[in-house]
Structure formats: C-alpha cells, structure tokens
Amino acid sequence: MSNAIDTAALREHLQSFAQREGIRQWDLGASRSTSASVQVDRGEAKQMKASQRSSITVRVWNDKGLVGITSSTDLSASGLERALQGARRASDYGNSEDIPAFSPLAKAPTPELHRPLQPAQGIQTLLNTLKDAEHQLLERHAAIETVPYNGLSEGCSERIYLNSDGALRQMQRSQASLYLYARAEETGRKPRSGGAVRLALGSDQLDVQGCINEAAERTISHLGYQPIDTGRYLVCFTPEAFLDLLGAFSSMVNARAVLDGVSLSRENSIGDQVAVPFFTLHDNGLHPDHIGAAPFDGEGTPTRKLCLIQDGALVNFLHSEATARHFGVEPTGHAGLGAKVSVGPDWFEVGTSEGTSSGTTHLHHAQSNETFVLIESLSALHAGVKASQGAFSLPFDGWLVRGGERISVEAATVAGDFRDVLKGIVHLEEAIVTHQGVCPHVWVDGLAITGEA
Structure with a gap:
C-alpha cells in the first residue's frame, strides 16, 4: 500500500471544519484497501481482478445530543467535509432511544501486534501459482475432473478511528488467501466434493502444497x-x-x-x-x-x-x-x-x-x-x-x-x-x-x- 494516511493532519482538518460549522462532537472511522485476486478453470484464467476500495463513516452529535451518521467512499478533504455536513443534517432525525457515546477506552493503550507487512507478488505470479495448484489437484485422482471453486488473492488494508475528544487510532495489515474446492465424479455415482483453505500475511507465505493435499484427501475420501x-x-x-x-x-x-x-x-x-x-x-x-x-x-x-x-x-x-x-x-x-x-x-x-x-x-x-x-x-x-x-x-x-x-x-x-x-x-x-x-x-x-x- 502507498503511504499511510496522515491521521494527525486529517484530525486537524476535521476539527477545523467542525469548529467552523459549530459541530462540537464527532467521530470518524475510515478504511482503504488494495487487492488482487485470480480464479482459474482447467488451466486458463477465469477471472483476474484488481481493486482499490475506500470508505468512511462519520458520526455527528448535535446540540440536543442526537446522532447523525453518513457513509462515503470519498476520502478527499472536500469529501470529508460533505460527510460531516451530511451527518450533522441527519442528526436532526437521530434516534433519541438509542444514543451512542465515545468509548471510554478510545484513548487507552492498544496492544502490540507483530504482523509485518508483506510485499505483493503481483497478479501474474498469483495466476501461475493457482494454475499449478489446480493442475496438481486434478492429477491426484482420475475421478477429480474439475476444481470448480478456487481463488488466490493478496492485498493490504488500512483502518483508522478518530474523534473530537483526541482519540487517534491507525493500523495497516496485509493478508493473502487460497481456497481449492475439487469435484470428483465416477460413473453411476453422485459427484463428491472436498476443499481446503489457507491464510497468510503474504501470498508467498501460503501453504499451497498443504492446501492441495488436504483438498485432494477430503475429496477422495468421499468417493466410496x-x-x-x-x-x-x-x-x-x-x-x-x-x-x-x-x-x-x-x-x-x-x-x-x-x-x-x-x-x-x-x-x-x-x-x-x-x-x-x-x-x-x-x-x-x-x-x-x-x-x-x-x-x-x-x-x-x-x-x-x-x-x-x-x-x-x-x-x-x-x-x-x-x-x-x-x-x-x-x-x-x-x-x-x-x-x-x-x-x-x-x-x-x-x-x-x-x-x-x-x-x-x-x-x-x-x-x-x-x-x-x-x-x-x-x-x-x-x-x-x-x-x-x-x-x-x-x-x-x-x-x-x-x-x-x-x-x-x-x-x-x-x-x-x-x-x-x-x-x-x-x-x-x-x-x-x-x-x-x-x-x-x-x-x-x-x-x-x-x-x-
């Protein structure tokens, strides 16, 4: 992922705009992610997809204590301002029976997590890896004719939480996943299936062979x-x-x-x-x-x-x-x-x-x-x-x-x-x-x- 969001500058901007608009209490949750994924069918690419996503949720408390909320995908300065304005307008219709407040622990120390970000291998590498995994799985047993559900993906994401009381949270992580779901057919018998899933911080750390072995063993074990x-x-x-x-x-x-x-x-x-x-x-x-x-x-x-x-x-x-x-x-x-x-x-x-x-x-x-x-x-x-x-x-x-x-x-x-x-x-x-x-x-x-x- 590119450089992390500058949360301190973001909070200063939001606080400045909120003061200008007379908003005294607000909070914001935001996330953004990039990902790449592939699917294959009998050795050919079935789907190759890369995506970038972002979302923000802004809550504003009005002078009556009612809460309004707005969601948006625009993380720009103008997008944040529009979200804040929308949440303020929505607060006029807030539910007086269910009023959330800031978490009393929103500024408490957070635990240390050892999750080093892993570099992306790229969509072509993902495709080659998945093609090889499918081929190996098809070779395991004559009855395994297809691997109808499969996928290999990698990506990274970032999440933040800010509020007008001074809370500032930020995290980044990378993640990869592989799933293989084989289908076996024998003459005069019902099709049988079996699958396996593997997760890792990066696609180069996935236990691809273990996933192939487990999917094959599970599928074959259901034939009789x-x-x-x-x-x-x-x-x-x-x-x-x-x-x-x-x-x-x-x-x-x-x-x-x-x-x-x-x-x-x-x-x-x-x-x-x-x-x-x-x-x-x-x-x-x-x-x-x-x-x-x-x-x-x-x-x-x-x-x-x-x-x-x-x-x-x-x-x-x-x-x-x-x-x-x-x-x-x-x-x-x-x-x-x-x-x-x-x-x-x-x-x-x-x-x-x-x-x-x-x-x-x-x-x-x-x-x-x-x-x-x-x-x-x-x-x-x-x-x-x-x-x-x-x-x-x-x-x-x-x-x-x-x-x-x-x-x-x-x-x-x-x-x-x-x-x-x-x-x-x-x-x-x-x-x-x-x-x-x-x-x-x-x-x-x-x-x-x-x-x-």
Missing part, C-alpha cells in the same frame, strides 16, 4: 459413499465444523443480540451453567495465528482476550460502548461503527478448563465399542439455524466410523438444540489452530442424524 441409517449417534465434530456451529449461535454471547431479544441468553444469564464443566470459550482477536488481527475495534476500543464461558458457566458478553454502558461494564473491543453499532466476535478459542475431566474414559469406551459419526463440514448454516431458539438442522459432509473404518456418508442432516450440544459434550481433544479459530475435535453424544430416504 454409502447411505446412513436414521438414528441417534455419538458424533465427533472436526474443529472447523464445531467453529461453524458455534459461530451460527454466537448471538448467545453477544450483548447487542441479548438487548434486541434475538439471543439464547438474557440480561441476567451471566453465571448460568450453559455447557459441561470442562468446556471453556474465549474470544481472542490477538491470537498470534489470527491473520486478520486488529489492535482496536470500530469504536477505537483496544482488542483483548475475553473469557466468555469458564468451566461451563457464562461469564461475559461481547460488548460495544452502548451495550457495556447498559450492563455497567467496560467495552470489550467487539464493536463495528454504523447507524446502529454492531457487535461481533473476532477469533474463538475453545478449550478444556484446567483441573477438570473431559470424559476420556467414556470416549475410550465409545471409540472401542460404538459406531460414531465424524462430521467434517456443515452446510446451509443461514437457512438451517434458528439462533434465537437454539434449534438447528443442517446437511453435513462426513463419515460413519465403525471399527476404525471410515465410510463416507451419502447424504444426511444433523439436528438438535445447541444448548443440548454444549451440555452433551463427552470429550474435547487437543486444540488445533484453524483458519477460523482454535478448537479441538468435539465429541457429543446422542445427536439425531437423518439419512436420505
């Missing part, structure tokens, strides 16, 4: 599929699958969702036992393996590691300034910046609480004597989840494991209540770092599996 009988099974979720399910129900630890009445939790749920005693959940946006880590959120609040569930008990919610003020706690660094400030998780870490048993004895018995289902990935998470009720019914890819032999499941859904899942965990293995977060294989007893009729 068989139907599964409907019933209740001991289920093992892979780390990626459990993090997907946890993410779909993350509203249970989201204070904004709690206040809006769309969460499994209520305002007085802190302290409730929501999972087995050996289950612990943190949100840790500062984890060294979190490629997209940021030192502050949309309101300028520093990012930090936050325990959400300890020994199975709910101990904290994710907060913005407004929700934290309502609950009488500090903001946690999980806010966005918008007309209605959003709240969301950064990077989940699932683990076993110290000094507690994770049901290993039960698991050893189950592995030795029972059939179980290994769920690799879940589908239709938006359609098959009722986050405020706890219910889910989701198609999955996975295997029926019997006597150590893995048999791919032809087509099936797993259904249940997320609260029962958390309380039905019988074992947590060693945690694994994935591109989505940190999580072990999670074993849950008695889940309903419905096979294809």
